[in-house]
Amino acid sequence: MCVVIAILEVKNLSKTFRASRLGGKAHRAVENVSFAIPAGQTYGLMGESGCGKSTIGRMIVRLIPATKGQVFFRGADLLAIKQRAFRPYRRRIQMLFQHPSTSLNPRMTVLDSLREPFLLHDLPGRDCMDDRIREHIESFGLQSELLERRTSQVSGGQIQRIVLARIMLLEPEFIVLDEPTSMLDVSVQAQMMFLLQELQERSGVSYLLISHDLDLIRRCSHRIGIMKEGRLVEQNETEALFGAPKQAYTQELIYNFECMKN
């Protein structure tokens, strides 16, 4: 047992998607998953596509309801909280998606998209928000000329930064990063992950990093969980997991990645 205080703890979390009226069987997407994320750290959730990683992320931020289980955020059971009482958590817990373009309205300018959090979450400093935004995005390596452009006219790597900048305006304590770089080039991925690590060092924000890229997960996570078909098959501190993978499935995953490198 570690004595580090967890910011987020998932306990016996499960999700069964009911059979649709058109047919098909009920699908157990997530089964009894438990893990804890220490404050200020990154927990990497790794598995092949379709294994249930994103479903866990969505349940944590309450985009979809859980079938069973609990999610404790600083001790409070998020899933048991009433809709109204959950409101403050909508600011403190954020999610960054794989397809950044889906998180921004393509017809809005970058500036308008960045004003939104001030208006929606009633952030302080509304009267001077444009100045704050300008200053803020520079620390994300974005130039202020970008603010006038429509989000549809910005490159994929820059969009992802804008989305992150918008999220950080809210000063969240925890972010679910769902395949944040899987559609980006390695060079843009490196910039993005570097930025995320810097933010973590500066603000102490914690991450759940969801990815199918074992190299990325290894590089960026303090602790790793390996998922297969809805279950967490193994979890450990990063280097311990790579040093001595216990499950055959983990060994197979590592082997598949090493294959490409030799």
Added chain:
Amino acid sequence: MDIRVEDLYVRFATLSGDIEAVNHVDLTFSQDQITGLIGESGSGKSVLGLTIMGLLQSNATVEGRIFLGERELISLSEKDLCAIRGREIALVAQNPATSLNPSQKVGRQIEEVFRLAGEGKVDSTRRTHELLERMGFSDSERVMHSYPFELSGGMCQRILTAIAVAAHPRWIIADEPTKGLDAVVRNQVYDTFCMVKEQYNVSLIVITHDLLLARKFCDQIVVLYSGRVLEINTAQAIFNNPRHPYTQGLIASLPHLGMRPMPGFSAAFTDQPSGCVFHPRCPYIDEDCRKIEPKLIPVEEGSVRCHRYS
């Protein structure tokens, strides 16, 4: 039969002005070597592939020459190009999900290639089965009767490759064959390409930003940036001794090699830097770099576009 690209420029008229998506490219794709075209998205990889296929959209203008053996392709009529497309040079397009016909079973789509080549119905079906098995599908019967949406991305990718291979082309251009695929599926795609190379005697151009795939599968690598070739060399030299600062930056960006980020972004095509296109991001910049565009300079086994090697 080699593919030789000479003095190639591809320009697009766009709302924000004309852009040069391929800028003075001179390259030989040797039939005995697998060439990898690498570079970040927007660097012009797909446009180069589409230009070779004669498949550019109508807002493009092309200048230069592309030879397939003795034949020059850019000056060919659409009719002559049709005879080459698919039969001599086949494209495995970037997005398998949208490149297959969504409303036709995949078996039919492969059979059609055999039918077009003059085979009868029974033979076409038999050969489709054989081909799917070679492609690593153990249940070819089920796959033949599936629609594309019933198959995973990796499977669609292999079906597209099967369609390309069925016509026995001399060349296959594969655009981003592993994009978005996870490790196991990516290894399957790799195995499929190895099989194709060995059993079909086909030459390959692989367009990818998957550096590990490029290293493992390709003999020669071409690094593109803002429509220009920045470096050409053997896969080994590119990875073990990258010469261009951009290539060095790309490799250092790989998660297992340090994931050190390069500064800045590649410039928009409508706003290209003077001198060396990479200068705003280069750690070795000096006076000349801002003023004079470097030429491709020969180095051991390859060439590099950087003043530091002149």
